[in-house]
Amino acid sequence: MEALVISHQKQIGDKMLEGLISGLFKIFTSNMMNIPLIEPLVDYLMQIPLVNLLVALILWRPFFAVIILPGLVGLLIYLLWIVYWERKLTARVQWRVGPIEVARPIRGAIQALADGIRYFFQEAIIHREAHKIYYIQLPILAFIPILLPLLFIPAGNVVGIKTPYGIQLIVAFIALIPLFIVAMGWASHSRFAYIGSLREAFMYFAYEIPFIIAVVAMIYVYGSGDPYVAVEKQNIPGAVLNPLAFIVYIIAMIMATSRLPFEIPEADQEIAFGPFVEYSGILFGLVMTLLYEKLYLMALLFVILFLGGWEGFYVGILGDFCAPLVLFIKTVVVISVLVIVRSVYARYRLDQAIRLGWTSYLTLSIAALILGMFVGVLV
Amino acid sequence: MEENIKFLRSGILAPIKKWGTHWSLWPVHLVTACCGAELAHAFASGYDGERIGALNYGIARQTNLIIVEGAITRKMARVLRITWEQMPDPKFVIIMGTCGLNGGVFWNSYHLVKPFEVVPVNYFIPGCPSTPEALLRGIRQLQNEIRTGEPRSSIEFEKVDLGKGKMMPVTPKSPKKISLAPSIVVNVPRKADEETKKLADEISKLGLATTVTGKNRIALRVEKDELVDAAKKLQNFGFDHVKNVNVIDVPNEDKFIVEYHLGSYSKRELMPVVLNLFTELPRSEPKLKSLAKIFPSADYMEREMHDFFGVVFEGNEWMGRKFLLAPDTPEYPLKKDFKLEEEKYLR
Structure with a gap:
């Protein structure tokens, strides 16, 4: 039975x-x-x-869209590429050759992989003073605001969630990332980390407002927060429609991801990587890539807003895969050009950067907003 | 835990780990001496250490290799140990230069420690200073060790047979004796211009016996009980600070010579003048009234002289403890009868 x-x-x-x-x-x-x-x-x-x-x-x-391209796998490929490319570019600027011996036939292109593996297998030290729980979970939690915007970034037909408020949502999630960095500094409970968190918070206010205003200016130009509408209306690229917002956005990208003229929260020569000073091993591997990932997200939005998004070449044999590929290539090219600032600029002091952010930079963004309103009526 | 570490070191993933560590040795460099310049050269455009995956990094927490450039003093040893302990496992140490190897020009000095007694060292790079090629060769050797698991020297020196005739006839014997050095005279009269002589005469009118020892240089000898009075008189005369406090140990005459070099920033005609106010003390009872109350700039230098010679400046608050030297330094290292570690000659 x-x-x-x-x-x-x-x-x-x-x-x-x-x-x-x-x-x-x-x-x-x-x-x-x-x-x-x-x-x-x-x-x-x-x-x-x-x-x-x-x-x-x-x-x-x-x-x-979320896992393969332009999502996680694309992000991983981009990370391996950009770390290598940045080191190589800096080396060339300084008349060196950069990493090469790790794989001679491909000019050392897997150097970032070797560094990543080394970090992965290294001891992750949790020092006595740290707030242990937060200290461990924050680098992992910081992936939430990295991964959530990928849901809303479309590439042609390939999209995670289709919504008319896509651009606003992406900006909102990107704006969350500095909170996690500040929290990491707090959980590290060390002097340098404290100073670094403080600087991060100051810088956050210096760039975030002009950045949002620049995006709003572009939303005025296109009349909608829908990425599809934005790309559709770009017969002329957005960079030409509103050049002021274009400039503001580029500066925001450099400031928000701590590229060199504004590398103030991390400043490794002064405060030894600021909020990330106590992290080691795999945890440092996670937090070090955080800002590169943020740069990737901001560059994706940049391409959608200013450079015509996924509109480019169309190869019939690739079908639906063509749009994500175009978007990805455009993004990587934009970032590859942008990282040269690391090897050519010196660092601003905190007060200089904040003065810049709250005066001329904010003024420029408001001018971009006004221009965007006029262009929005005409287009 | 033990099993996990064993798995990491020799498990299925160990080759991947070894490969990653091999190509990613990021040195944090502890510059204490001139070898730092050679390290900079090794990573600049000429040799480019980044070729082999070594990226200079300022922070110990995130690196796996520490390059010690130069001599490690007793105070620095603590820093080296802390830096080494901050680094996550697996970690390696390279010592650069002769100073780290056996002391170099500071050989057998009272303030040096041997780095290999502080941290476990993987490779020594000889040279004074080592060349950039040697440093890069050291990093390559470390990579080889990580890959193959066995450390080996990168160079084998040819053995030269020193014949009998080349032997040193007599090796220095221990214990060593203090040589009868010629007596030290601080105030030897020398020729000088009229202005200095005139100034010396003016000072002599205060009741102090002066000697002109050169242009703008005047020596003034006092008994040790009269030192404070003399200093007060000179202060009223116009000297407003002590440039230097100096002690000379003369063991064969059983005395210390204590010198105060006085100068002036406030009186124009005294500005180029250095006045040497000195006195003599018996070695058995080296006590002296401090001038720190009259000339505050003498304070730190008196403390330092106390560190080195054990001269007690009565009235200075810091007597009896170490000021600049590390707490575990042996006492009074600059006295001539200070016992250094005995060296051993092999033949």
Whole structure:
């Protein structure tokens, strides 16, 4: 009798699982990427049970946008590239060759990978004075405001969540990141970390207001906070429509990610990496990449607002994959040009940077807003 | 915990870890001497240490290699240990230059420690200072050690047979004796211009015996009980500060010579003049009234002289404890009969 009941329950369980799988499969296949290049492969894999579920998941558009491109995998590739590129560029400016011996045939391009592996396997020290719980979880929690904007960044048909308030949401989530950095400094409970957090908070107010005003100016120009509308209206690129907002946004990108003329919170020669001073091992690996990731997000928004987004070349064989690729390439090119500031500029003092932020920079952003209003009426 | 560490060191992921560590040795450099300039050279455009993945980094917490450049004093040893303990495992130490190896020009000095007694050292790089090539070779050797697991020297020197005739005839014997040095005279009269002589005569009128020892240089000898009176008189005359306090140990005459060099910033004709006010003390009872109350600038220098020679300046508040030297430095290291560590000659 008991055996019968168990087998009966098992049957019900099997049926439920089957229903779940088929339901998920239906959801995934209803909104799949269409890439003619790999279509034969996909067709072949779709005939195999369970593997087809995985393939359908990967090619499901929201999943693809958030996890593959322009999401996490793109972010990872970009990180490996930009750390190497920045070191190499600085080296060339200083008449050196930069990292090369790690892989001679490809000019040492996997140097960032070696550094990452070293950090991953190193001891992560938690010092006695730290607020232990916050100290450990904050570098991991800081990924929330990094990953959430990726939901709203569209690339053609590939998008996580489609909403008419996409641009505002992305800006809101980016504005959350400094909170985590300040909290890290507080949890480290060390002098340098304290000074660094304080500087971060000061700088936050210096750049965040002009940055938001510049984005609002572009929203006025396009008449909507929808990234699709913004890209659609860019027959002329946004950089030409509102050059003032363009300049303000570039400075905001440099300031917000602590690039060199404004590398004040981290200032490794003065306060030994400020809020991140006590982190070591994998935790430092996480916090060090935080600002690069922020730069990536801001550059994605920059490309959407000013450089025509995913509109570029279209290759028929790539299908839906073309738009994310264009967006990604544009973003990486923008950042690769931007990182040269690290090797050519000296550092401002905190008071100089704040004076700049609250006077001429804020004025410039308000001028950009007024210009945006006029252009918005004309376009 | 032990098992986890063992897994990290020899488990399935160990080759990946070794590869990463191998190509990512970021040195934090502890500059105490001239080898720092050579390190800068090694990482500048000529040699470019970043080629092999070594990036100079200022912060100990996030690096895995410490390069000690130069001599480590007793005070610095503490700093070295703290810096080393801050670094996360796996960590390595490279000592650069002869000073870290065996003292170099500061060999057998009272204030030096040997770095290998403070931290475990992976590689020594000889040279005074070491060349950039040698430093980069040291980093390469460390990479080799990480990859293969066995440390080895990067160079083997050819052995030269020193014949019998080249032997040193007599090695220095211990214990060493203090040589009978010629007696030290501070106030040797020398020729000078008229103005200095005139000034010396004026000072002599105060009741002090002066000697002119050169242009704008005057020496003035007093008994040790009269020192404070003499200083007060000179202060009224126009000297307003002590430039330097100096002690000379003369063991064969059993005396200390204590010198105060006085100068003036307020009286124009005294500005170029240095007046040497000196007195002599018996070595058995080196006590003297302090001038710190009259000339405040003498305060720190008296403390320092107390550190070095054990001369007690009565009235100075800091007597009896160490001022600039590390607390564990042996007492009165600049006295001539100070016992240094005995060196051993092999042949």
